[in-house]
Amino acid sequence: MTDTSQTTPPAPDAAEIDAALLADMSDAVEERDVRWLARTLQRMHPADAADALEQLPYDTFEEAVELLGGELPPDILIELRDSYREGAVDVLPDHAVVNALDELDSDDATTILDDLEDDRRERILEDLAPIDRAQLERGLSYDEETAGRLMQTEFVALPEFWTVGHSIDHARKLGTELPEVFYEVYVTDPAHRLIGVVSLATLLRTHREAQLSDIMEDPMSNITTDMDQEEVAYQFQKYSLASAPVKDAAGRLVGMITVDDMVDVIQSENTEDLLSLLNVSSADGSDSVWDTVKARAPWLAVNLFTAFIASAIISIFEGTIEQLVALAVLMPVVAALGGNAGSQGLAVAVRAIAERELDGPAARRAVLREFLSGTVNGVIFAIGVGIIAFLWFHQVKLALVIAVSMLATFMWAGLSGILVPLSLKRLGADPAVASSVFVLTLTDVMAFFSFLGLATLVLL
Amino acid sequence: MTDTSQTTPPAPDAAEIDAALLADMSDAVEERDVRWLARTLQRMHPADAADALEQLPYDTFEEAVELLGGELPPDILIELRDSYREGAVDVLPDHAVVNALDELDSDDATTILDDLEDDRRERILEDLAPIDRAQLERGLSYDEETAGRLMQTEFVALPEFWTVGHSIDHARKLGTELPEVFYEVYVTDPAHRLIGVVSLATLLRTHREAQLSDIMEDPMSNITTDMDQEEVAYQFQKYSLASAPVKDAAGRLVGMITVDDMVDVIQSENTEDLLSLLNVSSADGSDSVWDTVKARAPWLAVNLFTAFIASAIISIFEGTIEQLVALAVLMPVVAALGGNAGSQGLAVAVRAIAERELDGPAARRAVLREFLSGTVNGVIFAIGVGIIAFLWFHQVKLALVIAVSMLATFMWAGLSGILVPLSLKRLGADPAVASSVFVLTLTDVMAFFSFLGLATLVLL
Incomplete structure (x- = not known):
């Protein structure tokens, strides 16, 4: 198998998963070559790896996930289509699910938790650190298809009297503790109420001495945890947003929504309309x-x-x-x-x-x-x-x-x-x-x- | 009119344009009160201002644009729906169009140019600085619905041997000369070929001495100027992108596409499918x-x-x-x-x-x-x-x-x-x-x- 591993990572333009890779993956599953499989998947972009897994026959896919167990990167798990992800979560051992919940952003972790049967969810939540557990349980408490469900609780909030220089130094100190992806920082008052937004581009081009209160802008969106996802998507579209803060009923900043989740919402709302107009109540490529x-x-x-x-x-x-x-x-x-x-x-x-x-x-x-x-x-x-x-x-x-x-x-x-x-x-x-x-x-x-x-x- | 102006700017949660504002705007058009109209529109978010203008009866809308002329902020012009924007460009004087082309990002400027009749376009292009003119003409030379048409030519490209600290200092020096909105900087070689991407979040959390070549990542997308917009949207969706670099056939970095344009593409491709399936070849809210x-x-x-x-x-x-x-x-x-x-x-x-x-x-x-x-x-x-x-x-x-x-x-x-x-x-x-x-x-x-x-x- 060692020579075939040279075919990965795929060239960035390999949008199509090639048949040779799929055959190698099937072989690896049959030979139970976990090491090769894990390494091959890790070298690919998670979205590409998920695509490749989905193109395997469904039984092979399940076997691959079972074989990989904790070696299946959570990033890949979350990129799988709903029905595949649910199937994967079913065959993963508890410790692998706990690990995924730990590693993923809170919105993705909530998605995984939602896939679990009630008693298994209880069992797994008990294995988490109390603080993570409380956070995830709050996430699950929001209604489906609302901003509360879609938001991640990882974001950057800073006090208004901080300077640009201090903010950047702070970010350097936190390093990888910061969320992996963010496009703006939020300015809050001592009661955690949102008072402004500073885009990273603005932070970057402003001199170190400027105070956040001088450069912050009004948030264009006005998203609360109970807002319907369709309304959230509308605000993203209307104001050309890449991310937006989410407030609770008391105006406190509690989360952030990023545009990639909104693109999915827009796509699925459109699909819903199309299917409804032609009298289909739901559809999934893997429907039986x-x-x-x-x-x-x-x-x-x-x-x-x-x-x-x-x-x-x-x-x-x-x-x-x-x-x-x-x-x-x-x-x-x-x-x-x-x-x-x-x-x-x-x-x-x-x-x-x-x-x-x-x-x-x-x-x-x-x-x-x-x-x-x-x-x-x-x-x-x-x-x-x-x-x-x-x-x-x-x-x-x-x-x-x-x-x-x-x-x-x-x-x-x-x-x-x-x-x-x-x-x-x-x-x-x-x-x-x-x-x-x-x-x-x-x-x-x-x-x-x-x-x-x-x-x-x-x-x- | 002065007392009514206090109703603007609208509260951020005023997604619905209120009837009182519309009535005031109609009155202002009738009384030819350009100053009030311009000030009111400028205080609103361009997307809200465009919405308000579109809710006026069409004749009043045209009159308002004619009245405002050069006072109509280009940001609002570009937020109007296609048919309204085309109507507005028709009644705007040449100098207002030239001003809009100067102020807007290149992708938006190309959209405006595209609305113009051939002879008027020629005349207006001649009024632009030669460098802007060349750039816009190149933009128009790409096929419609390709990446070349959608991209803006304003982006930030830096050499790989620069450090984080030097890059940030450079950004501070350029200040407002930088594009207004960007989420990542591109790393290029001396021949302007794209070799990596650094997100602003990464730039922010990395210590000043690190070289860009150490922290840059492979671009996930692989977009060339001739790529169909549907394929571009697919890459944005698949890799959860907020922006992406665009290369020419020789691999040189020539532009950047941001996710807000992709959201529009996804929406319009979906609409096209829905209408096609029900046998309508096109639709626009303002169709006669x-x-x-x-x-x-x-x-x-x-x-x-x-x-x-x-x-x-x-x-x-x-x-x-x-x-x-x-x-x-x-x-x-x-x-x-x-x-x-x-x-x-x-x-x-x-x-x-x-x-x-x-x-x-x-x-x-x-x-x-x-x-x-x-x-x-x-x-x-x-x-x-x-x-x-x-x-x-x-x-x-x-x-x-x-x-x-x-x-x-x-x-x-x-x-x-x-x-x-x-x-x-x-x-x-x-x-x-x-x-x-x-x-x-x-x-x-x-x-x-x-x-x-x-x-x-x-x-x-």
């Missing part, structure tokens, strides 16, 4: 067939119900269809286009709501715009579909019926696409969840009812 | 009715075509429907559920492709999983729909026909939902664009053909 079924069947069941509502409407007009079967041929066209127009509006509305573009008067403008553009597209496609229907069936009245019903459905679709998510938002619900089922049901009902109803009135 | 129609009509036209393919299939079975009109009542159920199942798989696949979870063997596993979970859901909903159809129409054979056709459509939907985006990706196309139209057409064809075809064989 059963997880996949569970994430989708409930929405299909709702859809089964709404589809039969549409059927019920069609069945009202059975007599009409019997006399003119062309209606059965054409009715899916009206429903499909109407549904598509509604979904388009819905997608735009959900995105605009997420980016807070539909606050206040903008919402009214958007409703008007959707109604008008639905009408314009309605006219265009009413004419198009009317012409095709006429060319196909040579019946002017049938062509007129489908054209009018198409226009009505498009206008209705325009309104539904924006009013459904806006109403859900006003009701305090997530505008992405369930809205597409609503919109499609509304447009289907309108399409079938207007088309078959008009046909009954005009053609029979 | 006409823009909205243009962004949606082409996809509706494609859908019109595919809907008539489905119609053509139904028309093959006109004779069957004439004899048993219950088929017309039930056929949309099969199509709706099959389409929904296909979209669910598609949403999960597009997300997984974007997050690079479907590389290599993972793709084969995903295809199998989608097929199997399609089959499982197919069995569940075949039974469900079969029972409902039987209770409604009291015909065992009809219930069996719809059940079998439902199962076939679900299996087909599972495969389509994953194979369509994977194939588009393999062909080098965006897996989110056009894929939902493909998937829905495939499932519609399968639904109508299997249901009506089986009915013809079994029921007549």
Whole structure:
């Protein structure tokens, strides 16, 4: 195995994990060569090492983690995707988990603790130093998806009367005791209340004698431990932050959030919207067939119900269809286009709501715009579909019926696409969840009812 | 107006722009009170000021910008949404644009230049100092959506033999000439090739005598000017970066990208996927009715075509429907559920492709999983729909026909939902664009053909 180890560390541009490395890793697991495996992983960037582990067959991955035990660097553990990390924590011995909790920043340690079964968590917490234990337990006490959960309790806070020179000397003395990554220091009063922020760039370019109180700036963000992660991400995005302080209800500085965690939040909130709009409740690359079924069947069941509502409407007009079967041929066209127009509006509305573009008067403008553009597209496609229907069936009245019903459905679709998510938002619900089922049901009902109803009135 | 000015600057937690402020701003525009307007905007964070301006009616916004002219802080200009910024640049006088280009970081200046009409851009470039002009022209020469376009040319590069102490002294001497925001300094060789990175935190905690070459680390990212922004964002995300150096083809350090720009890229790539999946080609909060129609009509036209393919299939079975009109009542159920199942798989696949979870063997596993979970859901909903159809129409054979056709459509939907985006990706196309139209057409064809075809064989 010794010659293959020369293939690591990978060149920095090796974003793709090469097949040879994966094969070597599998071999090492089979030969139980812990030393080679540990050394190879340690030489890689933790994110790359995690990628490589995830590309192994799942059984091999578990075996590798079990083999490594305490030799698996905690940095790699935390870079694994949720399901892999949970699987790894399950097979790691207690002492390795305790070691990881010790080494990791508090936000990452909380993530690991959260993966543990209740009784194991109790047992492991008892093995920690009391001060670490108290800190981690406080971390777990914050609700999920809040700033309190996301923050790390490692940050640098200095009193306002310190000078730049003294601050830098202090940092040199602390050396590696400082957090590994930070972009700014916080200035606090004697009661630990946050009063200002000094970026490291400012600290660096200011002369030694300047006092922190002279160079500190107001914190742009205003994040408290109970703030929803979506709001935190919004502040990071709006104010272009790399990190931000977190305060408790009394205004005391209790933590720091860094932008890398926010990037993950933004990504997952976006994913949630996308999946919700297409009726999936969750997804993970490593989901089993059963997880996949569970994430989708409930929405299909709702859809089964709404589809039969549409059927019920069609069945009202059975007599009409019997006399003119062309209606059965054409009715899916009206429903499909109407549904598509509604979904388009819905997608735009959900995105605009997420980016807070539909606050206040903008919402009214958007409703008007959707109604008008639905009408314009309605006219265009009413004419198009009317012409095709006429060319196909040579019946002017049938062509007129489908054209009018198409226009009505498009206008209705325009309104539904924006009013459904806006109403859900006003009701305090997530505008992405369930809205597409609503919109499609509304447009289907309108399409079938207007088309078959008009046909009954005009053609029979 | 003087008393109202006391309402600004807003409290840091005033994420919502209050109505009173907007009314005061409108009044100020009407009374042409440039001084009050300029002072009020300057006291706010540029992002908040931009938000406030965007909430004015569009005409008032344009008037405000025209009034302010050179008094509009460039920081605010760059915080405006694309369409507003373009509108603002249009009404600003040349000297105000020149001033903005001077003051802004090069990446932001390039954005402004890009907004200008060709002849105006030429005229304005001539007003700039030759050195600035050359730099901005180079910025414009990079392709859109590449690292070259996104990077700023303001960064800090130091030689490897410098000590920490010398570096800090140098930074103090440069003072405000340094970039306003930076999180790391780059270490270069005499040929300007990047050889290492030192974070400001490391610089701060290391003793003065240490040489940069001793404390520098390998750059984790490997970004070149021609790299696609999506790849750049991926590296930021993977390696949890706050900033990264950009090299030219010869390995020389030419720029720096900061994470705030990457957050915008991640957000817009996500938005693009969401809109594409729901058949919208672009969206902006301030789009006019006409823009909205243009962004949606082409996809509706494609859908019109595919809907008539489905119609053509139904028309093959006109004779069957004439004899048993219950088929017309039930056929949309099969199509709706099959389409929904296909979209669910598609949403999960597009997300997984974007997050690079479907590389290599993972793709084969995903295809199998989608097929199997399609089959499982197919069995569940075949039974469900079969029972409902039987209770409604009291015909065992009809219930069996719809059940079998439902199962076939679900299996087909599972495969389509994953194979369509994977194939588009393999062909080098965006897996989110056009894929939902493909998937829905495939499932519609399968639904109508299997249901009506089986009915013809079994029921007549």
